[in-house]
Amino acid sequence: MARGAAFLGTETAIMCGAMSWVSERNLVAAISNGGGFGVIACGAMTPELLDTEIAATRALTARPFGVNLITMHPDLFALIAVCAKHQVGHVVLAGGLPPKGSVEAIKETGAKVICFAPTLALGKKLLRSGADALVIEGSEAGGHIGPVSTSVLAQEILPELAQDNLVFVAGGIGTGEMIARYLQMGACGVQLGTRFACATESIAHxxxxxxxxxxxxxxxxxxxxxxxxxxxxxxxxxxxxxxxxxxxxxxxxxxxxxxxxxxxxxxxxxxxxxxxxxxxxxxxxxxxxxxxxxxxxSVGMVKAEEPAAQIIQTLMTECEAALAGR
Known part of the structure; x- marks a missing residue:
């Protein structure tokens, strides 16, 4: 996990999945302040709205956070420019293959690019195209999903790519024990969404x-x-x-x-x-x-509201105990 934490600039390599309407300034800042890596869900935001959201998040945390952009967004390059204006250090591209020139445009600003890899072949292609890190997300995840489970993706992709590249695992992760298993397989970190959706700082109803x-x-x-x-x-x-x-x-x-x-x-x-x-x-x-x-x-493992920092601490305690036990 040290590799993933160094890449993100955080204490732990636990990313929060970008959840539309949920991953906004309050939750993102709380996760980053708690030692994780919050990610703003841009979704269908206009460049003006994203500009406001990044500024508002910066007012709540001095720690690193990222912005998730949807590749099919008609104003993608304008949104990249907004991220550049605020010197956002990490941009996550989701929703399909990045359009021509988008990865280059992000990297020119000095930011790191994180892409979703639904298959081994696409993971290799994205890395060749300039992606700095990959997220492999299985069908157990919430929101938009692919057809393959997290455990199968991990078995296919981690042995091939994780030694020389940064690969985060996502989908169905609800405990630190499971984080430990993926770290042992070579992952540099994980991404969770469902576990954070009901954090105390989440504005969800x-x-x-x-x-x-x-x-x-x-x-x-x-x-x-x-x-x-x-x-x-x-x-x-x-x-x-x-x-x-x-x-x-x-x-x-x-x-x-x-x-x-x-x-x-x-x-x-x-x-x-x-x-x-x-x-x-x-x-x-x-x-x-x-x-x-x-x-x-993993929704069955979410039992009560907890502060984001406590969720991260619990996950890390469970992860460390699992690794020590082995």
């Missing part, structure tokens, strides 16, 4: 947090693709009426696609907007029946 406390792993289900012609990245969330509404939204968009009213790009954008709105309803408004309560399968 009390009803959103209560749903986490009541849930078990089997309640966090992946969304189903209704129409094979409409490529939809699955999203893992707690089952509710919103899950049914997404199926209806897919049928609606597929029909418009059939009619020629919209093209594929617009169809995918409408799906993304659905998720952004549904997530906001749950996180901010507390509508946990109709909104999207995105959660990973």
């Amino acid at each position: 009390p009803d959103f947090k209560k749903m986490f406390f009541r849930a078990s792993a089997r309640n966090a289900v992946a969304s189903v693709q209704i129409d094979p012609r409409l490529p939809v990245i699955p999203v893992r969330a707690l089952e509710n009426k919103g899950t049914e509404e997404f199926a209806a939204k897919q049928r609606e968009v597929a029909l418009l696609l059939d009619q020629g009213s919209i093209d594929m790009g617009e169809a995918q954008l409408r799906i993304e907007r659905f998720w952004a709105g549904a997530l906001r309803r749950a996180v901010i408004d507390g509508d946990v029946e109709n909104g999207s309560v995105m959660a990973g399968q």
Whole structure:
């Protein structure tokens, strides 16, 4: 973990996954102040909103934090410029392969680039393209997910890449014991989202947090693709009426696609907007029946509100005990 901590500039190499509406100034600063690495979820923010959010986060912490940018964002290069203005040290690119010139644009500012690698081949390609570190995230994670479990990705990718490169593992991690296992396999650190979503400093609605406390792993289900012609990245969330509404939204968009009213790009954008709105309803408004309560399968290990610093301390204590026991 020393390699990962040195790369991030933190006490521990525990990153917080970028969760839209949740990973904002308060939680990000609390995680960084607690010895971890907070990451602002830019999501669909405009450059102006990101500018404000970075400045507000800097007012709450003097420690390093990163910014997560979605590769399909229409203003990606303007957002990179905002990160450069604030001298953000680490930019995480998520949501697909980085568009041409984006990695170079970030590195020109002096920042480090972290990319998600869904396969070994893509991991190698991203490293050749200039990525400074990789995150491998399994399907147990919350939010947008890939098809392969964390344990399988770790077995495929860590032996090949972890010795000479920085690789963080994410998806389904809820205890320090599991962190220890991935460190022993060669990971330089980990990323957790679900465990931090209900931190004391998280602005998520009390009803959103209560749903986490009541849930078990089997309640966090992946969304189903209704129409094979409409490529939809699955999203893992707690089952509710919103899950049914997404199926209806897919049928609606597929029909418009059939009619020629919209093209594929617009169809995918409408799906993304659905998720952004549904997530906001749950996180901010507390509508946990109709909104999207995105959660990973480690949700069953989240039992109560705790300060972010305490969560990190507990994870590290468990990790150290596990390693000492071996």
